[in-house]
Structure formats: C-alpha cells, structure tokens
Amino acid sequence: MKQWILGIALITMALPLFGQYKFTTNKEMECTAVKNQQRTGTCWSFSTISFLEAELMRLGKGNYDLSEMYMVRNIYKDKARNYVLRQGNANFSQGSLNHDVMRALKMAGAVPESVYSGLTEGDRYHDHGEMEAALKGFLDGVLESKRPSEKWAGAFEAIIDHYLGAVPETFTYQGKTYTPESFRESLPVNPDDYVTLTSFTHHPFYETFILEIPDNYSNGTYFNVPLDELQAITDYALNNGFTVAWDGDVSEKGFSAGEGVAILPERPNDEDKFESPVDEVKVTQENRQAAFENFSTTDDHLMHLTGLAKDQNGQRYYITKNSWGEVSAYEGFLYMSAPYFRMKTVGVMVHKGAIPTDIAKKLNL
Structure with missing residues (x-):
C-alpha cells in the first residue's frame, strides 16, 4: 500500500500515442472524479472512498x-494503539x-472533503513522509x-492535528449540522454489508482467514474462493451495477x-508491449500461488x-x-487485462x- 507518487510530475511527462490499443467499453458504472494521493x-x-462514493x-x-x-487520521490513531499494545511488534506505516x-x-464516522482536506495553511499537496517519521x-519514545x-x-493526536489539521466537532453541510457520526448515519452505507475476498491455496476455500500481508495490521479476514470464482464475482458485480475495490501488485x-x-x-x-495487444501469460491457481509465496506478487497498491x-x-x-491524478490519455484511468487481474489481485471488496447467489451460498452469506 505504499505505492505513492506525485501526480503533478507524471502529468508533465511525454505521453505516448494510444492508437494501436482499441478498447470497446462493455459496461461502465458512474463514479466520482479522479483524485491524487x-x-x-x-x-x-x-x-475505498472512491468505491463508497460510487x-x-x-x-x-x-x-x-x-x-x-x-x-x-483515524487509522493512524488505531494503528498507534495497536503498535503500543504490541510493544512495537507491529506494522506502523502509511499503508x-x-x-x-x-x-x-464504524469507529469515527465520516466527513465531506470540504470539511476536512488534510491540508493545513501553506500546504500545496499531500506529503506524509515527515509526519509518518x-x-x-514518538511512539518508539x-x-x-x-x-x-x-x-x-x-x-499523538496533537501531532496529527499539527500536520493534517484538527477535526471540527460539528460542521454544516448542505444546510444541516452534523457530527462525523451523524453524517455517517445520514449515508445509506452499512459497513457490515461489505466483504473482502481473495484466492490462495494455503488456506481452505469457502472459509475466512487472516491474509498474511504486512499492511493487514488489523487482522482483517478474507473469504477464500477459487480463482475462477474470484474473477466471476468481480465480473458479476460489474455487470450488475456494482463497482469493486481492488488490492494488488503494480510492480510488473x-x-x-x-x-x-x-x-x-x-x-x-519486449519494448513494444504497450504499442498493441500482445500474448499474455496463462494464469492458473498454481502459478498465482507461487507468485504470492515468492513475493513476486505483493499488495503494493489499491485502485477502484x-x-x-x-x-x-x-x-x-x-x-x-487510479489515484495518481489525471495521468495518461485516459485521464487517470487504466485498462487492466484479465490475466493481470488473475495473477496480481491480492484481494477485492464488494x-x-x-x-x-451460488457462490454466496457456499460462503454462508
């Protein structure tokens, strides 16, 4: 999850011609504008916020x-408690x-961007390097x-306030006064209605397990399904008006x-691989598992x-x-091939x- 980049710099790079990749859209859901982390x-x-907005x-x-x-900011606070209680034997990072x-x-509600941007006076862009350090x-001390x-x-919270700004106890949005908790209640989104899924053979299928990746500090559980079913869930979701939050590897x-x-x-x-469609790797449950276990596949970025x-x-x-600003001829979007999805997806949330229905029954959902 530490895949970070200054989108402004990417926007200024020379962009290639895209004429030889010809994409036809089969299904596309409405979503909000591309942002820049x-x-x-x-x-x-x-x-995930993009997913919730959709x-x-x-x-x-x-x-x-x-x-x-x-x-x-609220996950930083939660991570800090976890880090201290585990006496430093836990992950504390931006991811x-x-x-x-x-x-x-669930813990702290939500607020609009207009209420809390995470930028203080004089900030031109988000940069958490010094704050993380x-x-x-402080925690190590x-x-x-x-x-x-x-x-x-x-x-600890005073340090976050200094870098990101303090959160108002109440705020006005579209003529109504809210707290972060009451604003959450105004949204028809129940966090318990969403599940994360993955596909790895070192745990039984159709059960849940704690995925062994560094950024899973909260020991979140994933439903484990065969690879074909993980892809079928994603396809079904997108064909039926839902979007999908994606976690995977972009180091390829x-x-x-x-x-x-x-x-x-x-x-x-091959230097010409981006000029026109090429033959891609056939991805199986076995070579996908091998890539995860030898760290060829890691969870280094999340997209929507x-x-x-x-x-x-x-x-x-x-x-x-993506969340790197409006880079590329697709203004911040990209096209991920099915083989790439099958090999490099660490998990999805839907x-x-x-x-x-048939897969949901196997998962007792």
Missing part, C-alpha cells in the same frame, strides 16, 4: 466528495487496506519509557499508469474497478480508476449483493 501511501483510503451514486444519493484524510476504511467509518518516533502513561494518545513491467494499461505479457521485456472492456482482439479488461 500525491506524496502519500494512502491509496487504500483513496480507492456506492452512494448506485444507491441514488448523488455525487458526494468524502474526505480521504479523515479516514487516514492500510480497504477494510480499514470500513473500520474507520514523527509519529513513529513512548515504548522506551517502559511504563506508558495515559497521556500519550492525546499527544506490464503495468504503466502513463500508458494506461496493466498487462501480463509472455515477454515482459468501475467497468468492463475489450480490446480489438477480444481480450477482456477491467476499467480501473457489496454482499454483488456476489452470485
């Missing part, structure tokens, strides 16, 4: 612009996962004292935000799947909303209603 490892919040559209509530950084936004929503240094007092949590040579495609070519070193498309050769793609 900038110099932060907060793709998990940007992708859910509000699907549910007929219109266009919301929710604050990503409100969720980020997290889709289910952590749902945790923050300051927060972790607390642990060195051997007997933490009850004061550390307030002092076939991933290019600037080119606007994510592919898994059989010859990844909003539709389905095909290229001129009939290859299937997932229309994918509404329970987006799971086909």
